[in-house]
Amino acid sequence: MRIKNKLFEIQQINNTRLCVGLDTELTKLPIHYDQSPEALLTFNKSIIEATKDLVCAYKINFAFYEQYGVDGMHVLRETLKSIPSNVITIADAKRGDIGNTSRAYAISIFEEMKFDSITVNPYMGKDSVEPFLQYEDKIIFILALTSNPGSFDFQRLVSDGKPLYQHVIETSQKWNTNSELGYVVGATHPNELKEIRTYSPNSLMLIPGIGTQGGDATATMEANGNSPAIVNVSRGILYASNGADFAEKARLKAEFYQKEIGM
Numbered sequence: 001m002r003i004k005n006k007l008f009e010i011q012q013i014n015n016t017r018l019c020v021g022l023d024t025e026l027t028k029l030p031i032h033y034d035q036s037p038e039a040l041l042t043f044n045k046s047i048i049e050a051t052k053d054l055v056c057a058y059k060i061n062f063a064f065y066e067q068y069g070v071d072g073m074h075v076l077r078e079t080l081k082s083i084p085s086n087v088i089t090i091a092d093a094k095r096g097d098i099g100n101t102s103r104a105y106a107i108s109i110f111e112e113m114k115f116d117s118i119t120v121n122p123y124m125g126k127d128s129v130e131p132f133l134q135y136e137d138k139i140i141f142i143l144a145l146t147s148n149p150g151s152f153d154f155q156r157l158v159s160d161g162k163p164l165y166q167h168v169i170e171t172s173q174k175w176n177t178n179s180e181l182g183y184v185v186g187a188t189h190p191n192e193l194k195e196i197r198t199y200s201p202n203s204l205m206l207i208p209g210i211g212t213q214g215g216d217a218t219a220t221m222e223a224n225g226n227s228p229a230i231v232n233v234s235r236g237i238l239y240a241s242n243g244a245d246f247a248e249k250a251r252l253k254a255e256f257y258q259k260e261i262g263m
Contacts, residue, residue, distance in 0.1 A: 003088075003116060003137040003180055007204075007230075010086050011056045016258045019057035019090065020047065021208070021234030022079060023064050028239050030246045037071035043246075044079045047238060050247040051254040057088035057230050059206075080113060088230070089116045090206070094143065096121035096128045103131040110135050117141060119184060119206070122168055126175055133177035139204065140179045144168050145196070147186025147209030165192075169200050182206055187215025187231070194223035204228045210257070211236030217260035231261045 011017060022044055026035050033039040048058065065076035083089055095105040095118065102120075109118050110132075117139035120129050132140045145155050145165040155165045162170075169183055182204035185193050193205070205224065209215035212235040220231070237257065241249035 003139055004204075006086065006116070007056060007088050007139075007228075010088065011263065013086075014053055014056060015263055016054055016056055017229050017231050017261050017263060018055050018254065018258050019059050019088075019206075019230045019232040020051055020055050020237050020254065021059040021061060021092070021232045022047065022238070023059075023061045023234045024238060025064060026068075028235075028242075030242045030244065032244055037068045037075050040065075040068075040072075041075045041078050044075070045082050046247045047250055048079075048082050048084075050251040051237070052084050052087065054251070054254040054258050055087060057090055057232075058083050059090040059092045059232050059234075061092040061234075077113065080115070088139070090139075090141070090230075091115040091118040094119050094121050095132075096124055098124065099127045099131060102128050106131045106135065110138055117182075119143065122172060126172075129172070130175070133175060133179050133181070136178045138179045139182050140177070141182045141184050141204075141206045142168065142172055144183040145185045145189050145192055147188045147213050147215060151186065151189070166196070166199070169196065169203070173200070173203075180204060184208065186213075187217070187220040188213060190216065190219040190223040193220065197223070197225060197227055201227055204230070206230050206232065208232040208234075210261075217257065221261055231257075233257050 024040050029043055065072040091109045109115050119141045122129055122142050156163045184206045187207050187209035207229055210217050211233050237250050237253045240253040
């Protein structure tokens with residue numbers, strides 16, 4: 001199945017554009033869990049089981065697993081195996097380096113671990129992203145206008161009358177690609193998202209920042225309109241409760257965001 005069709009199908013089946021970010025940290029697990037990497041896996045499996053019919057994707061942020069070394073990477077891989085095969089998997093790894101290095105990253109993510117998609121940093125230019133674009137039936141999410149406060153430092157700098165993030169989007173759309181090209185645009189920038197949709201109406205957006213980071217679901221979806229999107233919520237769902245009812249409360253939060261985001 002083509003990756004766009006896979007995404008469209010699961011969004012229709014589950015009636016959702018919601019993605020749950022599995023940015024799991026030991027220090028934030030429910031109080032009855034011990035502080036072991038294996039507890040991360042048990043927690044993640046419970047979250048997936050509680051929300052799998054409410055999402056179209058799960059996003060795994062590599063940093064939260066890499067910090068625990070070999071054990072953490074084992075948890076990442078086992079978490080990936082626990083995600084239903086019809087749900088989109090996103091490697092939130094923000095890779096991007098000289099060509100041969102990016103090629104090795106791409107092999108790791110797409111061939112060895114078999115993720116559906118990845119986030120990449122375009123700062124080093126086309127050759128740093130190109131190895132990812134060579135893969136068929138994958139989604140490459142290029143960082144454009146991120147949700148963090150530091151996005152104001154560089155991403156909005158104006159060159160030739162346009163902000164840098166606009167150059168990133170417009171330039172990358174000229175690149176040859178076998179993959180589906182998408183962009184990361186934060187929910188903390190609804191006005192800019194609306195403006196981006198005037199020159200990139202059909203691009204798939206990965207939209208983080210709703211919930212803990214302060215992004216508003218209603219404003220974001222009004223700005224995005226009917227254009228294709230995956231909307232990520234992480235901490236607002238993962239840590240809805242620190243008690244034994246964490247999975248039940250996570251599901252209730254996922255249901256809330258599913259309705260807020262809509263289709």
